[in-house]
Amino acid sequence: MSVDTVSLTGWGRTAPTTALRFRPRTYEEAAATVLGCGPRGSIARGLGRSHGDAAQNAGGSVLDMTALNRIRTIDAGTGLVVCDAGVSLHRLMEVLLPLGWFAPVTPATRHVTVGGAIGADIHGRNHHFSGSFSRHVQELKLLTAEGEIRTVRPGTDLFDATAGGLGLTGVILSATLRCHRVTSSWMSVDTERTVDLDDLLARLSTGDHRYRYSAAWIDLLARGRATGRSVITRGEHAPRYALPAHARRTPLAFRPGQLPVAPLLVPEGLLGRTSVALLNELHYRSAPRYRVGELQKLPAFFHPLDCLPHWNRIHGRGGSVRYQFVVGHGQEEALRRIVRQISRRRCPSFHAVLKRFGEGDPGWLSFPMPGWALALDLPAALPGLAGFLDSLDEEVAEAGGRVCLAKDSRLRPQMLAAMYPRLAEFRSLRAELDPNGAFRSDLSRRLSL
Known part of the structure; x- marks a missing residue:
């Protein structure tokens, strides 16, 4: 088992902390690491794609599970x-x-x-x-x-x-x-543009039941009558018979493309308000008003950013904050208010996605609940960002919604109970299972989990 001292961040590259990193190769080595982790505890870590600090443990141990x-x-x-x-x-x-x-x-x-x-x-x-x-x-x-x-x-x-x-x-x-x-590694994709947020919500409400997969890119810099304009992409796994002749010979082939593995060097501030506004305009105008049945390979539909190995550097050295929240059905006015606030503030988010969630899941701290989920990336160095996101947290909590903890690096602990009603049960079970705090993280200390 290898051991080294490393500085770790989430995918957003903010709030670095230093820990001992263990890389167990057997279950026995993992158990030995947990039992000998010391007073700062330990936390498991995978490939580091959580945007926040859930897989960091300042001064303690981190188990690299890869x-x-x-x-x-x-x-x-x-x-x-x-x-x-x-x-x-x-x-x-x-x-x-x-x-x-x-x-x-x-x-x-x-x-x-x-x-x-x-x-x-x-x-x-x-x-x-x-x-x-x-x-x-x-x-x-x-x-x-x-x-x-x-x-x-x-x-x-x-x-x-x-x-x-x-x-x-x-x-x-x-x-x-x-x-x-x-039956194939291809997707049949329908795309349509919406003129504003109300148009988007109406189309998702009436059409999502016909598709297994659905999401909308949303332009959060658009203002006035265009506030919330978007491009919806929805899809199903394409049957083999729908593929072109050359693809039918190997319908289940999986060959994701990737640019050369080298640092993606983006000058600080390249994606400011002006450049993001131009990119958003290009994205919106180049999308079809309505197109059905386009064939796309799985990586292009699900994981387009994976072709850029270091796309998390796109906001420069200061890193980025991934802010994701959900509010329930019936709270559309709260969603409209939040989108208008983001638009008025001219927050430069090039990768903003709105989804319609279905039935909630049983996990006590699971993020999804029935309603509308909006995720956006913002430069961590944006002036006044902390206070602005604090105010959005309050709007979300007042509407009965929640912020996604797996992507969080800045939520205030006093907001947690309002967002996650089973928090007390989670804390109680943790105290019973782990009274000495063998499992800890920067996030758990910050939020008193």
């Missing part, structure tokens, strides 16, 4: 997969797609581990259809503070605390997943 990356069994008939927590969704796709199976839920990057996907209870474009990632977990193996490996299944308090629990109930070692059957 060496525990075996796919143990695959049932090609049922789509049941047993794999270690360090297996990435990218690796799952490489192995499963040729067999006709696909990950049940994928976020905007495939470079996340299965353990991280459960710990953050990730969601994707299909939440209204399939729910979050943990809904497709049949069981998991959890390493507890005492060094015991427990089998945890849905319907138990421990599962509900672990799904979305950000690694604070223990170290996820492996999981059994139910995957989704597909």
